[in-house]
Amino acid sequence: MSEAPESGPAPVADSPFERLRRHTWLSPTEWRRRILFWTGAVLVGVAAVFFAKAADFAFDLFRSVTSHGWWVPLLITPATFALLCWLTQGAMKATRGSGIPQAMASLDVEDEDFRARLLSLKIAVGKMALTLGALLGGASVGREGPTVHVGAGLLYSLGRRFGFDEPAAAGRFILAGSAAGLAAAFNTPLAGVVFAIEEMSGTFEHRMSGTLLTAVIVAGVVSLGILGNYAYFGEIAASLPLGKTWIAVVLTGLVGGTAGGLFARLILPSAKGFRGGVARLRAYNPVLFAAACGLGLVLLSMAGNTSLYGTGYAQARDILQGHSDTGPLFGALKFLGNIAASWAGIPGGIFSPALAVGAGLGGNIAHLLPGADPSAVVLLGMAAYLAGVTQAPLTAAVISLELTANRQMALPIMAACLLARVVSALICRVPVYRALANQLIAQYKDECAQRRIAGAEGNP
The missing domain is CATH 1.10.3080.10 (Clc chloride channel)
Structure with missing residues (x-):
């Protein structure tokens, strides 16, 4: 009759303290x-x-x-x-x-x-x-x-x-x-x-x-x-009932997507065509080129008899609230002013200036739709243009809704943003932030490759 194999030492049960320490929620590191x-x-x-x-x-x-x-x-x-x-x-x-x-x-x-x-x-x-x-x-x-x-x-x-x-x-x-x-x-x-x-x-x-x-x-x-508890542009009680006025969704989506995609494409670096010419001018004398961009912004403001300086927050708020005197060219001129700042390569963001451009374009579209709530159309224009620039429709929609403390416009804003994103992608295939990030990564990889080559040559 064979003997039973010897069994190893019985495992020692963990103490409750040890089990608690291994729990992620109670981990000191976490x-x-x-x-x-x-x-x-x-x-x-x-x-x-x-x-x-x-x-x-x-x-x-x-x-x-x-x-x-x-x-x-x-x-x-x-x-x-x-x-x-x-x-x-x-x-x-x-x-x-x-x-x-x-x-x-x-x-x-x-x-x-x-x-x-x-x-x-x-x-x-x-x-x-x-x-x-x-x-x-x-x-x-x-x-x-x-x-x-x-x-x-x-x-x-x-x-x-x-x-x-x-x-x-x-x-x-x-x-x-x-x-x-x-x-x-x-x-x-x-x-x-x-x-x-x-x-x-x-x-x-x-x-x-x-x-x-x-x-x-x-x-x-x-x-x-x-x-304090505030909405960035104030509480905007705009609405867009289902019906003929929903043509505003289509118009703002198409215009916002086209303009946003064009803006993104123009500010992205390229070695070819018009953008290549801009890049060569900037590379020849960056400081002088930046000064020329600043001068261009001033001349645009003077030509349009409207202020294109700063974020554009005040103008966007006034257009949204229906008591603006910026004129019909504000959206287009602010669009060009934003390009001038981007080409100069100076520090500064494009979110607020993009909302100002969208407000101007939305105001223009509102004049074509007398049966629609002007504030609603302007809000659609802001959201659609931001979605066109960033190609991030959910972010653009949620920002636009939270900035105005408006929930009634959720569906039309999301529809306009999705349409704008599709149109923008036809003009600028890679979202602007992603393209600029990829450029930074490519530059870093080139630097690493050059260092490796230099190291290899120094140590044959």
């Missing part, structure tokens, strides 16, 4: 990460509020100075464009433009040096200061994209400082900071979440949903606590 997220979100909210107040002050100062004569912008604006271009030639190059492409590129490339170059605290502070300088000089730029950049930089730097420098962990801080930045900039928490899903990451990790939501909520609460 709690440290959550506390950092929430602390960072508070910092982003405070920074966004400060940025908003400082931006208003800077632009009010510009308007005060330029009220002394029509000739004053001719001196201030081109000089400001040239100075900003010169300041961003070297180590501060990452502060150029909107800032959203920088955050997107940092999510895609899990390299610490690349991320630090785009999202360091120095870059975040510089982005804020130089964008304020652009508004002080009357540039047609916004602060929302830069706030996304600042938010990503603050949370990324905070995470690295406290040991969360592993690539995947750092990416979560970048994503949450970007979403919190947009939410605090517009006081639109839902738009912040949708923006993170649709524009920044393209996907939504289930395990990140709670952390991302809490970061956005905390940043929104900070903004709400300081500035």
Whole structure:
């Protein structure tokens, strides 16, 4: 009769304390990460509020100075464009433009040096200061994209400082900071979440949903606590009942998508055709070219007898509320003014200026539809043009609804945004932020390849 095999030592049962420690929710590391997220979100909210107040002050100062004569912008604006271009030639190059492409590129490339170059605290502070300088000089730029950049930089730097420098962990801080930045900039928490899903990451990790939501909520609460419960453009009680007036959805979708796609295509770099000529002029003397762009903005304002400076917030609000005197050419001229600022390569975003262009175009379409609510058509124009520029229809729709505290327009706005996105994609195949992010990534890969070649030649 064979003997039974000897059994090994009986496993020692885990204590309740050990089982609790292994639980994700109770993990000390996870709690440290959550506390950092929430602390960072508070910092982003405070920074966004400060940025908003400082931006208003800077632009009010510009308007005060330029009220002394029509000739004053001719001196201030081109000089400001040239100075900003010169300041961003070297180590501060990452502060150029909107800032959203920088955050997107940092999510895609899990390299610490690349991320630090785009999202360091120095870059975040510089982005804020130089964008304020652009508004002080009357540039047609916004602060929302830069706030996304600042938010990503603050949370990324905070995470690295406290040991969360592993690539995947750092990416979560970048994503949450970007979403919190947009939410605090517009006081639109839902738009912040949708923006993170649709524009920044393209996907939504289930395990990140709670952390991302809490970061956005905390940043929104900070903004709400300081500035109060407000809608960016005020509460707009517009509606568009089903029927003939829904032709406004088709018109705004087609016009917004066409204009938005054209804008995106014109500001993207290219070596061919008209854009190639612009790129060669800019490369020949960037500072002089930027000054010429500033002069072009001033001349456009003088030709249209309307202010194209700054974010365009006041004009968009007046058009939306039905008491504007900007004239029928405002949308087209603001469109050109935004291109001038983008070509100059100065720091500043395109969200608010895009809403102003959309408001102008929507106002023009409203005159063609006397039976429709003008405010409703203008709101459709704003949403459709923003969707055309960014090719992010959900973000554009949610932002437009939250900015006006309007829920009745949800279906027509979503329909116009989806149509605008389709039309825009026919003109500009790659969404503008994605294309600009890809350019940053390509430049970085070229630099790495050149360093490898130089290293190989130095060590045969």
